[in-house]
Amino acid sequence: MPGRAGDSTRAAARLGISQSALSQVIRGLEERLGLRLFARTTRSVSPTPAGERLLALIGPSMGQIESGLEQITALRDKPAGTIRLTADEYAVHSVLQPAIARFLPEYPDIRIELTIDYGLSDIVSGRFDAGVRRGGLVAKDMIAVKISGPHPMAVVGAPAYFARRPPPKHPQDLIEHSCINLRLPTHGEHFAWLFSKAGKEQRVKVEGPLVTNSIASVRDAALAGLGLAYLPQAYFRDALASGDLIEVLGSVRKTFEPYHLYYLSRRHPSPAFSLLLDALRLKGQ
Structure with a gap:
């Protein structure tokens, strides 16, 4: 039976329980049962x-505990699981998707769900x-981590639109x-x-x-010449370079603050979440 006690001690160690903490758990169990489970000397336990009987009862479960610990420990070396994120459309397009495209091939057992x-x-x-x-x-009350730079906004229109209307000179x-x-769905405004x-x-x-309610639709409508659009500058960079869209009122351009990933404080974030957070974190901040 001492071997069984050794097995339980090793299992506790793999869970990160110190020898003193293990002793406290045993003492608490003894107090609850009103029985002495282990005889202690300065050199041995x-x-x-009563302890022999308890170990005999829990012994068959020790193998399952050991197997479970091995599987959990493996997650540190092979992170897995689903990470659920919510973001606005532009954040998904400009910040999350480029980072995720680099991240997921490195961790095939991680799944990301975007809303x-x-x-x-x-x-x-x-x-x-x-x-x-x-x-x-x-x-x-959230932990916030900066994951992007600032985002300049711009007013753009298609050449076909400006063929019908002169560009605005003032807002x-x-x-x-x-x-x-x-x-916006928040207030319907x-x-x-x-x-x-x-x-x-x-x-x-x-x-x-x-x-x-979609900035992709706003951009497409502007490209079709239906009117002027107010969009993040990076969202139409290619169309601007090709001449499909023209920016106006650039001298009064508004710039919005950077995006942050926010989450509740947690003592032990999953390995998968920690890796994604590191991949998204703006370097040099």
Whole structure:
């Protein structure tokens, strides 16, 4: 039977339990049962008759415990599991997908589930591991890690649109233009067209023939010449380089703060989550 005690000690060690902590567990069990389970001397510990009987009862389970510990330990070397994230559409497109495309091939046993949501989702009730939002939108009780640089916004239109209408020279000129609006689910409002010059911010309410809840649809409508669009600059970089879209009002461009990945404080994040967090973390911050 001493061998059984040795097995349980090794199993406890693999769980990260110190010898003193193990002794406390045994003493607590003895107090609860009102029986002495182990006889202790300065040089050895041996089971009492009651301890022998207890070890005989739990002995058949020790192999399963050992096997389970081996499988759990293997996760440190071969991370696996599903990570659920919520983010707005642009964060998924510009920040998450490029990083995930590099990350997943290295860890084939990790699965990532992305939910696109412009609302300020409760990651706890939604059972998400983390969310991604601009820094100013993250709740104060969350851990927030910066995962991107700032995001300049821009007003763009297709050459076909500007063939019919002169480009706006000032933000207020947009009132006379056909503009494509993005509706936010949080309050049902249109996404504000904001401009900044000399530290002063200007908000312009625009109207137009199309309202959508997807920035991909906003961009496509602008490419089709339906009107002007207000988009993150990086989202139409290729179209700008090819001449399919033209930027206007660049001198009053508004820049939004960086994206942050936010999550609840946890004492022991999973190996998979820790690896993804490191892959997303903005280097040099």
